[in-house]
Amino acid sequence: MSDAREIKTPAIVIKRARLKEADRVITLFTRQSGKVSALARGVRKSGSKLAGHLELLNYTDITLTRGKGFPTIIGSQTLNPHLCLRSSLERTAYALYYAELVNHFVEEEQPSTLVFDLLVETLDNACTAENMELLSRFFELNLLSALGFQPQLRLCLDCGAALKAEVNYFSNSLGGLLCPNCAAKSSVLPVSVNGQKVLRFLVDHGLAQSVRLKLDSVLNRELKQLLHNYLRYLLERDIKSSAWLHQLEVMLPPLEPASDTRLGQSAGTGDAERLVDLQGGA
Numbered sequence: 001m002s003d004a005r006e007i008k009t010p011a012i013v014i015k016r017a018r019l020k021e022a023d024r025v026i027t028l029f030t031r032q033s034g035k036v037s038a039l040a041r042g043v044r045k046s047g048s049k050l051a052g053h054l055e056l057l058n059y060t061d062i063t064l065t066r067g068k069g070f071p072t073i074i075g076s077q078t079l080n081p082h083l084c085l086r087s088s089l090e091r092t093a094y095a096l097y098y099a100e101l102v103n104h105f106v107e108e109e110q111p112s113t114l115v116f117d118l119l120v121e122t123l124d125n126a127c128t129a130e131n132m133e134l135l136s137r138f139f140e141l142n143l144l145s146a147l148g149f150q151p152q153l154r155l156c157l158d159c160g161a162a163l164k165a166e167v168n169y170f171s172n173s174l175g176g177l178l179c180p181n182c183a184a185k186s187s188v189l190p191v192s193v194n195g196q197k198v199l200r201f202l203v204d205h206g207l208a209q210s211v212r213l214k215l216d217s218v219l220n221r222e223l224k225q226l227l228h229n230y231l232r233y234l235l236e237r238d239i240k241s242s243a244w245l246h247q248l249e250v251m252l253p254p255l256e257p258a259s260d261t262r263l264g265q266s267a268g269t270g271d272a273e274r275l276v277d278l279q280g281g282a
């Protein structure tokens with residue numbers, strides 16, 4: 001008798017890789033079991049019923065069998081294909097970046113409903129958010145918090161004093177802010193008063209309130225630099241999609257405050273699909 005067991009769980013497709021013949025390895029972030037890499041047989045053959053339900057960024061109800069060997073996907077029913085992302089190269093790039101962050105930060109079989117719900121909510125909002133940078137900072141900060149890396153933003157990590165409304169300094173190695181007196185001792189990045197306010201707001205409030213903040217391009221850039229430096233430090237490696245986003249920014253017009261920002265207007269569906277293919281190793 002086989003010792004394989006069947007699991008059905010909501011999941012997001014966060015990575016795809018080709019395997020020999022017509023198969024793929026699909027990396028899923030599942031609500032029940034966390035990150036799972038699973039075999040999808042025959043999905044590169046034309047006419048495969050599973051293929052359309054295993055596109056990158058799909059939110060799907062997945063059925064897996066698990067035994068001694070590699071988990072195998074035996075069923076998938078799309079709950080939300082996030083089609084709106086596929087019509088915008090820029091929004092797709094951001095969404096792939098969120099998927100890649102989860103893939104890099106979460107170990108296999110480390111379930112987290114906090115991370116799962118955050119990813120689902122962020123992908124849903126990636127279709128409509130006016131300020132994708134702000135949505136990205138919300139995602140990064142709350143992902144870090146869910147994984148136990150929430151930066152200290154209220155007390156100096158060295159002397160313990162409550163931080164004043166002045167420029168304070170972020171230390172990657174300590175994981176948060178230092179007061180000006182303590183900052184000289186280590187390698188740090190200055191953070192403006194408004195920058196600190198926004199960081200605290202994003203940690204303390206939900207997504208719906210957070211994405212309504214209005215940030216100018218200087219503040220957007222400051223927070224992006226700060227969080228990307230911290231994420232790189234934690235990962236000890238470059239984030240592939242982050243580099244890709246940077247390339248994209250060079251090509252696209254500069255990011256302006258939310259009301260002036262019409263994202264995703266400059267790229268056609270074809271470009272977005274090519275990007276999905278590029279990231280999925282198709």
Ligand SMILES: [Zn+2]
Pocket residue numbers: 156157158159160161178179180181182183
């Ligand atoms: Zn201090």
